[in-house]
Amino acid sequence: TPDVRPLIAGNWKMNGTRDALSEIKAMADGILHSDLVDHVDALICPPSTLLYVATAICTDSPLMVGAQDCHQKQSGSHTGDISAEMIADCFGTHVILGHSERRTDHGESDHLVRLKVEAAHEAGLTAIVCVGETANQRDAYETLDVLMRQLMGSIPESATADNTVVAYEPLWAIGTGLTPTTGDIGVAHAFMRDELKRRLGREEGGAMRLLYGGSVKPENALALMSVDNVDGALIGGASLKASEFLAIYSVY
Numbered sequence: 412t413p414d415v416r417p418l419i420a421g422n423w424k425m426n427g428t429r430d431a432l433s434e435i436k437a438m439a440d441g442i443l444h445s446d447l448v449d450h451v452d453a454l455i456c457p458p459s460t461l462l463y464v465a466t467a468i469c470t471d472s473p474l475m476v477g478a479q480d481c482h483q484k485q486s487g488s489h490t491g492d493i494s495a496e497m498i499a500d501c502f503g504t505h506v507i508l509g510h511s512e513r514r515t516d517h518g519e520s521d522h523l524v525r526l527k528v529e530a531a532h533e534a535g536l537t538a539i540v541c542v543g544e545t546a547n548q549r550d551a552y553e554t555l556d557v558l559m560r561q562l563m564g565s566i567p568e569s570a571t572a573d574n575t576v577v578a579y580e581p582l583w584a585i586g587t588g589l590t591p592t593t594g595d596i597g598v599a600h601a602f603m604r605d606e607l608k609r610r611l612g613r614e615e616g617g618a619m620r621l622l623y624g625g626s627v628k629p630e631n632a633l634a635l636m637s638v639d640n641v642d643g644a645l646i647g648g649a650s651l652k653a654s655e656f657l658a659i660y661s662v663y
């Protein structure tokens with residue numbers, strides 16, 4: 412999208428212990444010294460156990476650090492959960508919300524995701540809201556209906572281009588090596604762009620970053636990132652290695 416600054420974001424999921432911090436250090440150095448640093452944003456979302464030390468490693472680098480989920484409340488009796496405020500307290504700037512693995516494994520509804528997005532905004536974080544259809548929904552030609560329902564349900568009216576990013580992640584493309592055709596991604600992203608403009612206004616909806624996620628690799632990144640209305644990537648597996656993450660970043 413013209414005038415939209417791309418974002419390359421990595422999601423480590425439940426991977427990474429202390430020995431993986433060298434990868435974050437290599438990413439931080441790579442981004443700092445990249446020719447693209449003034450034009451393309453980069454974000455890594457390690458598990459929350461590494462959050463605080465990861466942000467410390469990245470202090471002198473433009474590589475941003477985020478979390479993979481947060482609770483919808485600010486604090487209280489919620490054993491095992493972390494709040495958006497705690498992420499901000501660790502110097503995290505972003506939080507992934509409504510990832511399909513949370514929607515599926517933890518039964519997260521659009522309504523709950525929306526409450527979490529509001530909590531993230533309240534804490535000053537940028538929310539990366541994930542949407543996407545299952546293989547069955549795709550086969551039934553329901554993709555755009557699903558995207559409409561998830562966008563309407565998960566994204567609050569208060570969302571702006573600064574505090575919200577949308578990631579289109581077809582469930583059947585996550586971790587499978589499969590991707591939609593660039594034509595299908597273009598249709599989905601143009602649809603989301605129109606819906607967001609209608610709902611949030613031309614300005615905010617037009618400038619909101621729309622990421623594609625699902626089996627993004629160094630080999631396919633250029634083709635995927637060249638699709639209209641694709642403003643970056645959300646990367647799972649290929650974000651675990653600094654070399655692959657930086658190779659994808661470098662396609663811009």
Ligand code: PEP
Pocket residue numbers: 422580584585586587588624625626627645646647648649
């Ligand atoms: C993800 O789950 O956010 C993802 C895109 O995973 P992968 O890149 O491994 O398909």
